[in-house]
Amino acid sequence: MRKNINLYVLMSFAVLGVMAGPVAVANMIFGYILGDAPCTSCWALRINMIVVAAGALFIIRYGLRMKYLALIIMVSAFGIWNAFWHLGWYAQMDIGQGQALPIFNIHTQIWAGIVFWAVLIVLGLILAFANLKTDQEVLVKLNYRNLTKVNKFAFVTFMVVTTSNAVQAFIAAGPPPFTAPDSPARFTFNPKYNSWSSLLPNAFSAPTWRGPFGVDTPDLPAQKANYMEFDHNVNNSPLHITTKLNLVSEKNINLDLNSPISGIRFNKKTNQFAIATQDWGMYLTNKDLNNIHTHLILDSFYFPFMTNFADIDIMDNENIKIMGTNKTYAIVKYDPVNADEVEGFAHFKEGADKFVAIEKNSFRTVRANTNYVNSFVSLGDYSYTISVPSNLQKNFVVIKQSNIDGVLSGEYTPTLASNIQTRNNKGLGDYYITGLAKKDGMLYALSKNYNTILQINPKTEEIVKTYSYPSKITNARAIDFVDGNINIVSYQDGKNKLYILK
Structure with missing residues (x-):
């Protein structure tokens, strides 16, 4: 039983680490104080962190179940890809160049990738102490757990930070189908300077899912380029x-x-x-x-x-x-x-x-x-x-x-x-x-x-x-x-x- 108590305590601290850490700092300090407004991809990264925390809360409430683990793993994997995809636009720039606020000379999009990496590592460490058999015996009657104080604190923190992010998202990005600008202006509560926009009309306009790197093989001596019709006149x-x-x-x-x-x-x-x-x-x-x-x-x-x-x-x-x-x-x-x-x-x-x-x-x-x-x-x-x-x-x-x-x-x-x-x-x-x-x-x-x-x-x-x-x-x-x-x-x-x- 002691192992299970430690498991849910650690899960609670993990939720607090994500929500009171990167998500709250990005929302309240970077957003409200410094005026940093996320682009579409940055919002996706932040939402991914919130979903990861939600998956951990499900575990805290309903026990260690495979579907909740699968949710955390899949969303973290997508978050790592999204972070490196975002970084890819700026990785070849000169030193100091890029987008978003730098922390220790690393821009926030790569920090998001580090957070998701940390989530997977911490999840692995927590699972090393899980006792699934005892866990099932505890949940067999009620199908949910009674929450401790630290568990409840994790839930409250999650709700407060998520609500604050929803407010910021509504003000800066707007409700669906608006998706936030590709390169947004600084965040402000003044509606005069906020403009809602959407990237959805252009989401499928590229000839390939690889975007600007979707370049076909060039014309070779024994392999004609399929995108060219050569004229010899x-x-x-x-x-x-x-x-x-x-x-x-x-x-x-x-x-x-x-x-x-x-x-x-x-x-x-x-x-x-x-x-x-x-x-x-x-x-x-x-x-x-x-x-x-x-x-x-x-x-x-x-x-x-x-x-x-x-x-x-x-x-x-x-x-x-x-x-x-x-x-x-x-x-x-x-x-x-x-x-x-x-x-x-x-x-x-x-x-x-x-x-x-x-x-x-x-x-x-x-x-x-x-x-x-x-x-x-x-x-x-x-x-x-x-x-x-x-x-x-x-x-x-x-x-x-x-x-x-x-x-x-x-x-x-x-x-x-x-x-x-x-x-x-x-x-x-x-x-x-x-x-x-x-x-x-x-x-x-x-x-x-x-x-x-x-x-x-x-x-x-x-x-x-x-x-x-x-x-x-x-x-x-x-x-x-x-x-x-x-x-x-x-x-x-x-x-x-x-x-x-x-």
Whole structure:
């Protein structure tokens, strides 16, 4: 019996800890005194705490029953998810930035997650002292417990704090169907400054339950993006074409590769091609693209996770940098003398005895953080890639990364030089860049859509010239300059094809 008395006393203190602690402080001190008004998600967190406390009160009154435990566990689990979902909007901000009042430099939404974590831990500790058999014997006649003073105090505290929250919610958020603003003004009792609003009309407006992160897989060489219809008629291009490229020759690339080619780069020093394939393969071949010198297959799951290879380049120090579509990159070095197969096991599925892993990392962006990329090139002290449009948004962002420390150095949508004119009521976001090349300090962006190549001046951040390439190239994936000619690789008809343009 003593264990049961302790159980209900501990449950009472748990209710007091939640209601007189975070719920009362948020309501009375933050709300009435400091003027903090919860947003919709914050109200959900606070209501979850009240429901958790209510579940504990049911246990105090009616005994330890599975349905009450289930209620506490499920609501706490939802509260943890809600807290981290809320935090996710601000987690990548700089220090001190965010929403809601900080306590010890941690904003209230994450404190809510800590509270729910504590609820589950405390619940586990309390259950360790429960005597279910005796508990059932006590409740067999009355079906409820007679409350002690501490039990009654927990009930009173619950009712007072819940009522106070209901008053604040009614004043600031309004009755149903109003849900409180997404970013509310400070709390006040003056109705002049209170406006009731609802997020319900927009609750199901997003294309996916994942919201802004519901971005579909980008277009891959062997997997067409299901949200795009590609147009190979250059006359429909958003920009007027200044130069037409003519086809010199074409051939099939008959190499034994693990998947279609997604990027190429010619190394003048070694007279070799470095090839990236869709499924994490990197191959070094001869200039004629008919003989493989060596290769590797990257372990994409080894931290950080890397989606399909997008493009490749050879750095000034002869290291090879490969970019994934999720802006995660790997830097490797061909060094069969110093390569350690055991050390490289975590990095490479194949090629650990030939290559050394220098770095594998991700870099964060701001304007393009919900966009994939399908291109990459290194020019001087910087690496460049360009966002591709998604099923949620069409934007064209040139991303500039420092080759010195790997940190984002700039993001911009290029402007148009005076000689470049728009047409067809389209924008740069209608292009789909699948490859990047460099020549004479300029960037050349290969668009699969509208068979266009955009020449970008990275110093002035302008598009200075536009090129068209033949419509027979229907799945352009890679571009580079070789012997003064433009080489484009396209995966079509189940084959990698090389097109040389003048």
